[in-house]
Amino acid sequence: MxxxxxxxxxxxxxxxxxxxxxxxxxxxxxxxxDITLFRELKLRLLNGTHTLSYALAHLVGCTTVREALENEYLARFIHNLMLADLLPGIPYAVDEKVGQRFGLQVLDRFRNPYLEHRWMAIAMQGTMKMQMRNVPTLLHYYEQHQAVPHYMALGFAAYLLFMRNTASAPGVGHGEANGEPYTIIDDRAGYLADLWARLSPAELTTTVLRNTALWGSDLTRLPGFAECVSQYLAQLLEEGAPATLRAFFTKKSAAVNS
Known part of the structure; x- marks a missing residue:
């Protein structure tokens, strides 16, 4: 089977x-x-979507990838993140139709009712995965479009909130979402725990994004990105993840209709 x-x-x-x-x-x-095309499609669309979605999905209260695809707003977020932000940002020449076809196949896989792919397993070493899988895509997206990729920005804000923790050992932290504790396995857990303990959310966002040791680049130099991530983080903290996600699509629908 x-x-x-x-x-x-x-x-x-x-x-x-x-x-x-x-x-x-x-x-x-x-x-x-040469299988570079297939490597890039898998790394950026399948793995990259996982990495930018696990925090938001967990904060909403979903345990598995399949469960997230059964949530109206998370399903829309994951679909649009993959095909509207990550696909155009792949730092390799990819035919759009080839990329779309691959992405739709991946989304079908995510919906597989027989797979129980847990978000907390995907979250392990999430900071390192973000640097490897998503930062090159983010940088290339800016090179191509000179605009904020909002799905990536919301995913990054959720990652920052997910990483609010109390470090208990090197690479281990403990967070809480929806009244339930969770364990973070990430080499940068202690670093984020320290920042959350002494900085405001806005200061934390700027400090993390400009940390070239984490990302290999100063992400605050991307026009509008730090401000957008900071706004989404503030909204997540004030309204919670479900309400923030609903408002995210309400605003986008209003912008399209106007």
Missing amino acids: TEAYALWAIEGGEEVREVLSFHSVATGVVIRP
């Missing part, structure tokens, strides 16, 4: 194709001399 979604990208030429003869009947197996 297997899930419908399948991708096994193998780098190689004709010799590899001859040895792995099963590729001709396995539609999910791809053998190419």
Whole structure:
């Protein structure tokens, strides 16, 4: 038994194709001399969407990826984050139709009722994953569009709130959401715990975003990004994640209608 979604990208030429003869009947197996495209699609769309969604989903109260896709607003957030913000920001030449098709296949996988992919497992070492999977996409999005990617900004704000914790050991912290405690496994848990203890949310946002040791770049230099993340963080703190998510789409609908 297997899930419908399948991708096994193998780098190689004709010799590899001859040895792995099963590729001709396995539609999910791809053998190419260069598999960078498949690596980028998986890393930026599948993994990147996970990393920018786990905090918001957890704060809303969802335990698994499938559960989040059953929530009207989270489902819209995850869909639009992947296809409106992350796909255009992939730092590699990707045909839009190819990227859209891959993204829709991934969303089908997320909905698989037989998969219990827990958000807290995805959250492990979330800071490192954010740097590897999402920061290059964010930087390239700005190069291409010179505008704030709002789905990424909301996801980043939720990450900051998720990381509000009391550190108990190196790389281990304890947070609370919806009246329930949770354990954070992240090498930067202590760093974020210290910032939350002594800075305002706005100061914390600026301090974290400009930390080049975390991201490899000063993200406060991206026009409007720090301000947008700070606004979403303030809203999450004041109104809670469910209300913030509903308001996020209400405002977007109003902007489209106007």
